[in-house]
Amino acid sequence: MGKESVKLIANNKKAYHDYFIEDKYETGIELFGTEVKSIRMGKCSIKEAFVRIEHGEVYIYGMHVNPYEKGNIFNKDPLRVRKLLMHRLEIRRLEAKIAQKGYTLVPLQVYFKVSLVKVEIGLARGKKLYDKREDIAKKDARREVQREFKQNLR
Numbered sequence: 001m002g003k004e005s006v007k008l009i010a011n012n013k014k015a016y017h018d019y020f021i022e023d024k025y026e027t028g029i030e031l032f033g034t035e036v037k038s039i040r041m042g043k044c045s046i047k048e049a050f051v052r053i054e055h056g057e058v059y060i061y062g063m064h065v066n067p068y069e070k071g072n073i074f075n076k077d078p079l080r081v082r083k084l085l086m087h088r089l090e091i092r093r094l095e096a097k098i099a100q101k102g103y104t105l106v107p108l109q110v111y112f113k114v115s116l117v118k119v120e121i122g123l124a125r126g127k128k129l130y131d132k133r134e135d136i137a138k139k140d141a142r143r144e145v146q147r148e149f150k151q152n153l154r
Helices: 013-018 033-040 088-099 129-153
Strands: 006-011 019-029 050-054 057-061 082-085 103-113 116-126
Touching: 013 019, 013 103, 013 116, 013 129, 019 088, 019 103, 033 103, 050 088, 057 088, 057 116, 088 103, 088 116
Parallel strands: none
Antiparallel strands: 006 103, 019 082, 019 116, 050 057, 050 103, 057 082, 103 116
């Protein structure tokens, strides 16, 4: 087995703040040539994106891929709906889990795995406001401890 190279293109930090990520899935994505070239240049954003399952297929909405400069007539709509590629059995399992109250699918990151564009999606449960405050308090406490530790080393 060869060493797999993974190059991160886009990360969705907001998803970790707004949701509890229960499970993660790696999916392929259906793209056109100019979109792949644009993603290679790092011109991709998933901050406002979300994932839905419709008619047994998984789609990502709101993923922004900037038009490729040299693509002219071959460029597609930057915000078009794109199909995610997963096995049918995985999709059925996800549908069953999403049917439970409070679960949704969110895109977590877009990356190149060898030469293929992959999207990591997460099965997520929404956080309440008090959960978010709790997380912020933990981060602040961790930051304070590290700051104290650094001062003690000096």
